[in-house]
Amino acid sequence: MLKNFWYALEFADKVGRTPRQVRCLGQDFVLYRTESGEPICLSDLCVHRGGALSMGTVSGDCITCPYHGWQYDSNGVCVRIPANAPERAIPRKARVDAYPAVERYGMVWAFLGDLPEEQRPPIPEIPQWADPSFRAVQYEMVVDANYERTFENVVDASHTPFVHGTAFGNPDKPEIPDFRVRQTDWSAEADIPLSPPPPKGLWGLLFRGKELPDFVTVTNAWYLPNIVKLHVRLPIGDLMLYDFNIPLSQDRTLIKILGFRNFFTGGWADGNTRKRIEKILLQDRPVVESQRPELLPFDLSDELHVRSDALQVAYRRRRAQLIKDGWWVGGDDVVTGDSPRRRATVLASPARHDNPELAAAWVHKARQGGDPR
Structure with missing residues (x-):
């Protein structure tokens, strides 16, 4: 699993003033919005006794732990300990990791790493989000597989005639002509000619009386760390799927999809589009x-x-x-607890980079190695 990237953690319309727990890279986070609507991402673990902040409440721009009422601001700094007398200072170590968060393209993104802002890779562009000619739908599904396997599956054009058959490929013409990969430091894409299957159902209505092309150009692309784009150019229009392969753990992935189409753009066709996306994922999942x-x-x-x-x-x-280059999750990112023995991911936030004296202040001591017993 890769750190130091922007991860799309949740659909933006699901994040509000009520705390919402999400998981990525084996770590739990809590998302909520400030009074002005800005998204906030914190580690979902109160530094005091490990309560889940996502079970708490939001007041103003702060979130309150449900266990002892400790209150944290949007930067993860504890600003109130109800059990303390008014004259007692709040310890500097009383804070939780806060990760930069933004809303973009209908998703809430968080930067999961400790790089300073000028060194962070970019968030991939999704131009269809602002294009009024496209209609968007959401879909999600959990797959019991590593996210890199689900990630690679989508950019793999040669599996379509066999896994998807006539729903998405053409088993009678499985050949993949040579194609050229266009690559940057953070992405790669290719235009791949594929033999199309005969259209069926609702979409097939527009093909009546039309001759099918020998090949359809499909653009497959990946964007680090976990996003895949599939652009299918159909005779009736463009279908574009953006797959966010969110690693819940090493062996479990939450796939969130933004699907765009510039045909049948009325809301009445959304259900059919989701059904087609679901069919593709259900065919991929067992493989x-x-x-x-x-x-x-x-x-x-x-x-x-x-x-x-x-x-x-x-x-x-x-x-x-x-x-x-050290961008792989492991080593100091993995904390080993005591009895019962347990391992967890704890990603360093930018605050640790900015405050070296606090770099390990709110991390389990077992980080330094071995069983603390």
Whole structure:
């Protein structure tokens, strides 16, 4: 799992004044909005006795722990301890990790890492969100597989005729012509000609009397750390899916999808669009969940690659460099508790980078290694 990136954690319309727990990279976070509507992301763990802040309440711009009433501001700093006498100062260590958060493209994003602002990778652009010619729908599903397996599955064009059959591919014409990968430091995409299946159902109505093209250009793309774009150019218009593969843990992924179409743009067609998205995911899910090894190998040569795997290879090579640069979750990011023995992810926030003397102030002492017993 990669840190030091912006992660889309939740659909924006699900985040309000009531605290909402979300999970990513094996860590629990709490999301809420300030009085002015700005999204806030904090570690969902009160520093006092480990209560879940997501079970608490929001007052003004602060969130209150449901256990002992400790109150934290939007920067994660404790501003009130009800049990303390008024003259007693609040300890400097009384704070929780706060992660930069923004709302963009209908999602609430949080920067999960401790890099200063000028060093952070960009949030990928989703231009269809502001394009009035497109209609958007949301969909989500949990898959019991590592997020890199679900991530790579979407950019893998060669599986479509076999996993999706005539729903999305053409089993009679599975060949993938050569294509060129366009790559930046944070993304890669390719235009891939695929033989289309005969259209069915509602969408097939517009094909009546029309001759199907031999190939349809599908643009597959990935954006670090976990987003995949699928752009299908249909004779009736454009269908674009943005998949956010949220790693709940090493072996469980929450897939959130923003689907855009510039045909059948009335709300009456939303249900049909979600049904088609669901069908694709239900076809993918058992295959991805059965993949072995469960985790993506670190060594490129540990799995066999062919020309049609170029987008996946590009990702694995970039991933290898980021691991080398220290952007992989592990080591100091994993805390081992005492009895019963338990491991958890605790990602350093920018506050730790800005305040070195507090770098480990609110982290379990077992971080320094081994069983504290």
